[in-house]
Amino acid sequence: MSTSNPLFDQERRYEIIQSLGRAITSKYVVTAVLSALVLYFTFPIYWTFVSSIKTMAGIHAFPPSLVPQEIIDPIWTNYTDLWFQRSFNMFTLNSLVVAIATTILVVTFGTLAGYGFSRFRFPYDDYVFIGILGARLLPPIGMLVPFYRMFSLGNLIDTRIALIMVYTYMNLPLVVWLMRNYFVSIPADLDEAAYIDGATRFQTFKDIILPLAKPGVAACAILTFLFSWREFLFAFVLTFTDAAKTIPVGAMMMIEDVVILWNYLAAAGFIAMLPALLFVILFQRHIVSGLTAGAIKG
Structure with a gap:
């Protein structure tokens, strides 16, 4: 055997x-x-x-x-009817204004705050940083009532300003975290060399550090714009008229009481997709490099 x-x-x-x-x-x-x-x-x-x-x-x-x-x-004609007869031109304008304004505010303050956290040390800086991140951990629906109450007291309901304030609050912690980690990945020796050459702190940041952080800034700007462009919950609750409604809320209006206008809903959905498609096609290199450097370093 x-x-x-x-x-x-x-x-x-x-x-x-x-x-x-x-x-x-x-x-x-x-x-x-x-x-x-x-x-x-x-x-x-x-x-x-x-x-x-x-x-x-x-x-x-x-x-x-x-x-x-x-x-x-x-x-x-689905697009022309949607654009002119169903106020989608106004919804698109509102989305653009809100998304662009939010992106400018978030990227500006997030980049400055991220640089500050990466280069300066002050009492309880780690706790402050964790506190900023902790604000983003709250579920959005849990902040809906406080935001609505606050904007009601300030007569900001049904305005673009209310949406810009909410979206800035929602996106700023993420951008601070990403940019802080991205700046940490840039050697601090570059700052010291610039000081020796006579550059001020702001000149060092503007002329040396910020150009090196362009991929991170681009990734943060794209993510902030896309979030502000597609957000539905706060836009649905805080806006009532065509003067402030954004594209996601306008698309929901294609669902009527007895019928769903699928052709208009599909046209609205495709219009809402376009920014994301363009950003991914044109700037995918910046998105990948910015997120990987900002997420795993520091």
């Missing part, structure tokens, strides 16, 4: 594992997997756009067509 050789069995298993590893990591398998992931994540964007140029009858048609006739002869 023959007995198996343990050494031979171990070598055989090792060869099988190596063969499987080579097969899994071959360029054809990797290409197929990545192509499937790209298709999976981009199909909702494609389907939203297709639905935005259909009629209501085309949307409810069964079975649905992946390449409908509207691709060849698109129905752009």
Whole structure:
């Protein structure tokens, strides 16, 4: 009776594992997997756009067509009706004003605060830093009533200023944390060399440190803009009229009492997607480098 050789069995298993590893990591398998992931994540964007140029009858048609006739002869009236007849031009303007103003405030104060925390030491600085981060840990819905009460007392309900203040409060702690860690990753020897050359603290920050931190600043600006652009909860509760409503609230208005206007809702959704798509396509290098440096260093 023959007995198996343990050494031979171990070598055989090792060869099988190596063969499987080579097969899994071959360029054809990797290409197929990545192509499937790209298709999976981009199909909702494609389907939203297709639905935005259909009629209501085309949307409810069964079975649905992946390449409908509207691709060849698109129905752009959905966008024109949405823009001019349903006040979406005002909603878009409100979103742009709120998002841009919030981004400027958050990036300006967050960058300065992050630099201060990275370069200066003062009593209880770690506790102050943790306190700033702790403000962001509160669930947004838990702050809804206090914010509403405060803005009611200040006659700021249904104004863009209220949304800008809320979004600044929500985004500033994250930007302070990211920028503080990003500045920590920049050697402090550069500051000292600039002082020796006669530069002031502000000149050192503006001319030497800040240019090196551009990827982090860009990542923070993009994240803040996208959050302010897509936020729904506070915009829904704090605004009532078209003069202050933003795109997410305007899109919800396509859901009426007895019918859902899917063609207008898809058009509104695609308009809301555009900034995120453009930022990811144009600035993905800055987003990745800024977040990785700001998140793992310091």
